Amino acid sequence: MSRRERLVRKILGTATLCAAALPLSILIFMLILARPLLSSFSVSDLLTGSWAPLQGRYGILPMMVASFLLASCSLAVSFPVSLGCAGLIFGLTPPMLAVPLRRLVQLMTGFPTVVYGFVGVFLLVPTVRHLFHAGSGRCLLSALVPLSLMITPTMTLFFSDAFAAVPRPILLAAAAAGADPVQRFVWVVIPSARRGLAAGLVLSFGRALGDTLIALMLAGNAAQVPSGFLESARTLTAHIALVIAADLQSLEFASIFLCGMVLYVLTSCAALCAWKMRAATRKNSR
Amino acid sequence: MDPVVKIRVEGLTFRYGARTVLREVSALFLEGALAAIVGPSGRGKSTFLMALNRLWEEVPGAHAQGRVWVRLDGRERLVSDPSFPATELRRRVAMVFQAPNPLRMSIFNNVAFPLKVMGQRNKRLVAQEVEGALRRAFLWDEVKDRLDEDARRLSGGQQQRLCIARALAAQPDVLLLDEPTSSLDARAAGVIEDLLLTLKRRCTLVVVSHYLEQVERLADQVYEVAHETLEILS
Numbered sequence: 156m157s158r159r160e161r162l163v164r165k166i167l168g169t170a171t172l173c174a175a176a177l178p179l180s181i182l183i184f185m186l187i188l189a190r191p192l193l194s195s196f197s198v199s200d201l202l203t204g205s206w207a208p209l210q211g212r213y214g215i216l217p218m219m220v221a222s223f224l225l226a227s228c229s230l231a232v233s234f235p236v237s238l239g240c241a242g243l244i245f246g247l248t249p250p251m252l253a254v255p256l257r258r259l260v261q262l263m264t265g266f267p268t269v270v271y272g273f274v275g276v277f278l279l280v281p282t283v284r285h286l287f288h289a290g291s292g293r294c295l296l297s298a299l300v301p302l303s304l305m306i307t308p309t310m311t312l313f314f315s316d317a318f319a320a321v322p323r324p325i326l327l328a329a330a331a332a333g334a335d336p337v338q339r340f341v342w343v344v345i346p347s348a349r350r351g352l353a354a355g356l357v358l359s360f361g362r363a364l365g366d367t368l369i370a371l372m373l374a375g376n377a378a379q380v381p382s383g384f385l386e387s388a389r390t391l392t393a394h395i396a397l398v399i400a401a402d403l404q405s406l407e408f409a410s411i412f413l414c415g416m417v418l419y420v421l422t423s424c425a426a427l428c429a430w431k432m433r434a435a436t437r438k439n440s441r
Numbered sequence: 442m443d444p445v446v447k448i449r450v451e452g453l454t455f456r457y458g459a460r461t462v463l464r465e466v467s468a469l470f471l472e473g474a475l476a477a478i479v480g481p482s483g484r485g486k487s488t489f490l491m492a493l494n495r496l497w498e499e500v501p502g503a504h505a506q507g508r509v510w511v512r513l514d515g516r517e518r519l520v521s522d523p524s525f526p527a528t529e530l531r532r533r534v535a536m537v538f539q540a541p542n543p544l545r546m547s548i549f550n551n552v553a554f555p556l557k558v559m560g561q562r563n564k565r566l567v568a569q570e571v572e573g574a575l576r577r578a579f580l581w582d583e584v585k586d587r588l589d590e591d592a593r594r595l596s597g598g599q600q601q602r603l604c605i606a607r608a609l610a611a612q613p614d615v616l617l618l619d620e621p622t623s624s625l626d627a628r629a630a631g632v633i634e635d636l637l638l639t640l641k642r643r644c645t646l647v648v649v650s651h652y653l654e655q656v657e658r659l660a661d662q663v664y665e666v667a668h669e670t671l672e673i674l675s
Contacts, residue, residue, distance in 0.1 A: 324542040330499045332607060333532035334558040342557070347545050 182419055189412035191404075201413060206378035206394075213410050217380045219417060221388035224381065225298055225370060226363035230356065232303035233310055237359075238352075240307070241314030242340055257315070263308035271301040272372035280373060289385040293375035296384040302369050310359040317351025318344055354429040361425040365418065367392035391418050445512065447472040447615060447645040448493060450671075453507035455488050455497070462488050464669040465507075470615075470662065472512065475637060475646040477656040480666030486649040487539070489671065490617045493647065494534040495520055495527045513614055532559065534615040535608035540624050541600035543592035543607075548584050551592045551603055555611035570610055577643075578606035579636050598629025605636065616640060618648045622655070634659060 156164075186193075192201065192213055204214020244257045279300055284292030321344050329343040345352070367390075375387025376397060389397070391414040401407040448470040455463040462485035470476045478486050491497040492505050510517040513533055518525055520534075532555060544551050552571045561567055571588075575581040580602040584595070592603055601621060608616055618637070622630035637646060637659055650656050656663055664671045 324538065324540060325544060327496065327499060328538065328542040328544060328604070328607075329554070331494070331496055331531055331536040331538075332555040332558060333528045333611065334554070335528050338558050342554075343544060 178423075182416065185412040185415045185419065189409050189416060192406050192409035192413055195406065201410075202417075205380075206410075208407050213406055215391065215394070215410060215414055215417070217378050218389050218391045218394045218414060220380050221295070221370075221374065222364055222390040222392070222418075225295060225302060225374065225388070225390055226360055228295075228299050228384075229302040229306055229363045230360050232299065233307040233359070234356065236303075237307050237310035237314055237355075238345075240311040241318055244311070244315050245318040245340065245344065247336055247340055260308045260311045260315075264312060266305075268305060268366060268368040269372075271305050272368045275301040275369065275373045283385075287385050290387070291375065293373055293387060294385045295374055295381055295388050298370050298372075298374035298388075299384065301373065302363055302366060305366065305369065306359045306363050309362055310355055313355025313358055314348075314352055317348040317355060320351060321347045350432045350435050354432040357425045357429040357432070361422040361429075364425070365392060365422055367396050371396050444474070445472040446470070447474075447512050448647070449510040449517070450493075451508045453489075453492055453505065453509065455485060455492060455506075456504045457488075457500075458502045461669060463492075463666075463671070466671045468664060468671050468673070470645060470647055472645050473641065474661040475641045475648060475659050476662040476664065477660035478647065478649045478664045478666060478671070479651070479653065479656055482651075484666045485669070486666050487619045489666065490536065490619055490647060490649060493520070493615070493617055494531045494536055496531065496536060498527060511615065528558070532611040533613055534617065535611065535613035536617040537601070537604050537608050537619065537621050539620040541597060541604050543595070543600050543603055546592065547589045548592045548595070548603060549588040552606045552610050554607060559611060571606075574606040574610040575603075577609050577636075577640070578602045579632060580606055596629075598625050598632060601625060601629070601633060602636065605633070605640075609640070613644055615645045615647065618646065620649050620651060623651060630655075 196204075196213060201214055202219070203216050204212055206212065206214055206217055240256065240260060244253050244260070246253065248256070275297055279297050280292035282292075283289055283294065283297045287296075289296075325343060325347060326339060329339045334342065370388075370390040371393040374390060374393065376389045376393055377387035378389045378394070379386070381388040395411040395414050398407050398411050446469050448468075450466060450468040453463060453466040454461065455466075466489065478489060480486055488497065488503075491500070491503075492507075493509055493511070497503040497505055509520045511520055511530070511534060512518075518530075520530055535555075544554060546554075549571055550557075552574050553567050556567050556570055561570075572581060572585075575584060580599060583599060584590075584603075592600065595603060601624070605616075605618075605621070621637075622633050625633065634655060637648065640646060641661075648659070662673070664673055
């Protein structure tokens with residue numbers, strides 16, 4: 156190995172180490188900043204208790220439940236839509252329709268979240284208020300619809316990639332056996348791409364969990380465990396956005412780092428699962 | 442008695458994008474015979490097979506012109522006839538590829554796949570057909586105790602016979618085979634050759650082959666692909 160190559164290796168190695176150390180340092184940073192709260196209360200109290208800072212309760216359970224509920228439900232809504240869209244892009248529709256559809260989906264992934272939030276505030280919230288007589292109209296349902304719409308393009312693209320990774324000889328074999336395009340899609344493509352689909356689901360879950368603006372603008376932000384979709388709720392991300400302006404020395408301020416750590420761990424787990432599943436898909440398609 | 446023409450090809454021209462692979466090809470294939478197509482690589486032998494069951498429609502950029510008739514149920518059917526669904530044509534004119542391509546499912550489900558797409562729900566009948574197809578493909582004795590195993594765990598030769606069994610499951614009239622022994626060792630290739638000779642009694646076979654010795658052993662008709670056309674050798 157020449158001297159120059161050794162130098163390049165060292166530079167790239169250092170860059171890799173720095174990149175790996177950065178997320179870890181964020182976790183440590185959050186741990187340090189959440190210490191006032193962690194030293195005053197037990198972790199189980201914080202993770203299972205209610206949020207009432209005036210009464211000295213700093214539990215983040217309502218936010219965790221709201222985040223999980225909103226992300227899971229939006230995933231359940233957007234899954235069939237994304238599967239259908241990805242199927243159409245994959246070949247259930249002629250290329251003259253599939254290509255523009257893919258372009259549209261790609262374009263939609265680029266829309267800023269605030270656009271969905273505004274559409275929700277001006278169109279959805281009044282509709283929910285009139286239809287269901289649900290207070291201000293800011294509730295889980297009002298956040299669920301735009302959030303599902305927001306993650307659908309991302310999920311569609313993940314699914315499209317999973318379908319595109321299905322080996323061509325298998326598709327030809329199914330066609331040669333007399334299967335029509337729908338039969339091929341349902342019986343051959345989806346089972347072959349199931350790991351990629353699962354990875355897409357997990358990554359989209361991470362995206363839904365991490366969204367801030369839609370929940371902040373539309374879900375109502377009441378720090379309570381929601382008992383229905385017409386109830387106001389506050390997600391972990393919305394909680395961070397709301398409390399960030401609090402006194403830096405307060406325990407409320409420290410709670411946002413606890414929320415950050417919960418989100419960090421959950422999204423890291425999701426990313427790890429997706430990475431494992433995608434690696435297995437690639438290995439399988441060879 | 443005059444031999445019956447099973448497949449008639451007239452003026453078949455085939456293009457991939459702007460590249461013409463076959464030009465104005467005409468050919469006749471006889472019922473119950475094994476026809477071999479020989480010729481150098483990349484000259485359109487496999488393409489020709491795909492034109493016989495419209496599988497080329499699944500290949501992006503492919504374009505075919507010309508007419509192909511297949512005699513089915515006593516009458517000639519034009520394969521490009523819009524009223525003749527490609528799915529039905531492909532069940533009657535089945536195809537086996539150069540590299541074994543088992544579907545990602547069990548051995549049983551692989552062979553049952555054409556029956557499933559035909560809408561056959563009778564489990565007993567499906568089991569019978571699967572056993573029959575596996576027996577005709579000389580594979581039953583090797584897999585009868587592991588039908589639920591993933592088909593990809595079979596050896597290369599077994600996988601290719603599985604693909605032949607899958608092609609036979611829907612009782613096709615014609616079987617197209619694209620270099621079925623090229624990815625196999627001599628022993629496995631020998632088994633497939635014996636199988637082809639047996640199958641000839643049941644259906645018409647069109648086999649693309651690189652091996653002239655194999656062609657001499659097996660074929661009743663030999664065509665050679667040369668200069669974008671098909672010439673009869675014997």
